[in-house]
Amino acid sequence: MLNACNNKPLGRASVRGFSLIEMMVAILIGAIVLIGALVVILAINQANSENLQSVRIHQELRTLASVLGDELKRARRLNDAMSAIGTGVSSTSNCTIASTSSFCPGPFDAIDTSTAGCIRYGYQDASQNDPSTTTASNNFRAIYFDATAKSIYLYANTGATAFPNCPGGAPASPWVKLNSDQVSVTGMTFSCLTFGASVSVSTTIPRSCAEIQLTLQAQLAFRDASSPAITYTYTLPIYIRSGAVAI
Numbered sequence: 001m002l003n004a005c006n007n008k009p010l011g012r013a014s015v016r017g018f019s020l021i022e023m024m025v026a027i028l029i030g031a032i033v034l035i036g037a038l039v040v041i042l043a044i045n046q047a048n049s050e051n052l053q054s055v056r057i058h059q060e061l062r063t064l065a066s067v068l069g070d071e072l073k074r075a076r077r078l079n080d081a082m083s084a085i086g087t088g089v090s091s092t093s094n095c096t097i098a099s100t101s102s103f104c105p106g107p108f109d110a111i112d113t114s115t116a117g118c119i120r121y122g123y124q125d126a127s128q129n130d131p132s133t134t135t136a137s138n139n140f141r142a143i144y145f146d147a148t149a150k151s152i153y154l155y156a157n158t159g160a161t162a163f164p165n166c167p168g169g170a171p172a173s174p175w176v177k178l179n180s181d182q183v184s185v186t187g188m189t190f191s192c193l194t195f196g197a198s199v200s201v202s203t204t205i206p207r208s209c210a211e212i213q214l215t216l217q218a219q220l221a222f223r224d225a226s227s228p229a230i231t232y233t234y235t236l237p238i239y240i241r242s243g244a245v246a247i
Contacts, residue, residue, distance in 0.1 A: 053220050053230060060183045061216050061234035064152065067178055068143060068214055069238045071154065076108045076242035077123035109245045110163075111205035111212075113190050117145035118166035119205075123242075143188075146170055150184040150221075151177050179218075186231060187217035193237055207246040212238045 018026070108122035120142040140160040144153045144167060155164045157174040167175070179185055192209035205212060214236045219229055 054232065057183065057218060057220055057230075057232045058234065060180060061218055061232065064179050064183070064185075065214060065216055065234055065236040067154075068152070069236055071141060071143065072119070072121065072212060072214070072238045073241050074123040074139075075111055075121035075240050076245060078108065078242070079124045109207050111209075112163060113204055115166040117147065117188055119143050119190055120163045120166070122163070140164060142166060144171060144175065145185060145188040147186075150186060152179050152185055152188060153177055182221055183218045184221045185216065185218045187215070189215045191215070208244045210240050210244040212240065214238055 108124070110121075112120040120140070122140040124139065139158050140155075140163050142155040142164045144155070145151075146153065146167075146169070149170050153167075153171050153175040155171075155174060156176045157164070190205065191213045192205055193211040193213045194209070216234045216236075217231055218234075219231050
């Protein structure tokens with residue numbers, strides 16, 4: 001026998017669902033939560049991208065600065081300093097041992113930075129321990145920053161007998177590119193460090209300078225389209241092993 005209660009029609013209140021207002025409120029809350037989650041995800045992704053960019057550029061700059069530092073540390077080096085006393089003097093009357101205002105310059109005393117983005121220096125090779133070393137055995141080097149190519153080049157001719165000229169554009173052999181294609185170098189400057197304080201150099205590194213501060217600026221050449229072009233700066237103090245040649 002059927003139960004009469006089972007055949008009782010359902011009331012309107014028992015089948016009632018969401019109203020239009022309730023549904024709109026639920027959709028709005030869901031959209032807010034979704035937008036918030038997307039913002040957080042995008043922020044994390046951006047932070048990761050910038051962090052990766054920072055790590056890559058600092059690795060590149062550290063390596064590049066290390067190469068430049070190793071080169072500049074050898075500036076002014078002589079195998080036999082005594083044998084080079086008075087060499088390179090244009091007028092012997094201006095070079096006397098008793099003079100306190102004029103010093104007898106050696107063949108590699110000058111470190112020239114008169115051309116912006118270019119430094120020229122010289123030294124004798126460490127393997128040449130013969131005091132009879134000729135000028136042809138010396139190293140006259142230069143480091144050049146090409147702002148157009150956004151690259152740094154090293155003049156690698158070890159048989160140069162004088163300072164090489166700083167090129168006005170993209171240099172050819174024997175200039176060698178030092179930075180990788182991953183990095184766009186945007187600046188290279190040198191200054192003299194005196195007791196830890198940086199001294200701006202406008203024409204040349206003074207002979208009294210024994211420590212040079214190298215400053216490099218660069219950006220990643222290839223990066224995500226969503227990542228901003230961030231310029232990173234790297235500084236490196238370089239102590240010249242031969243020290244100062246004048247006080």
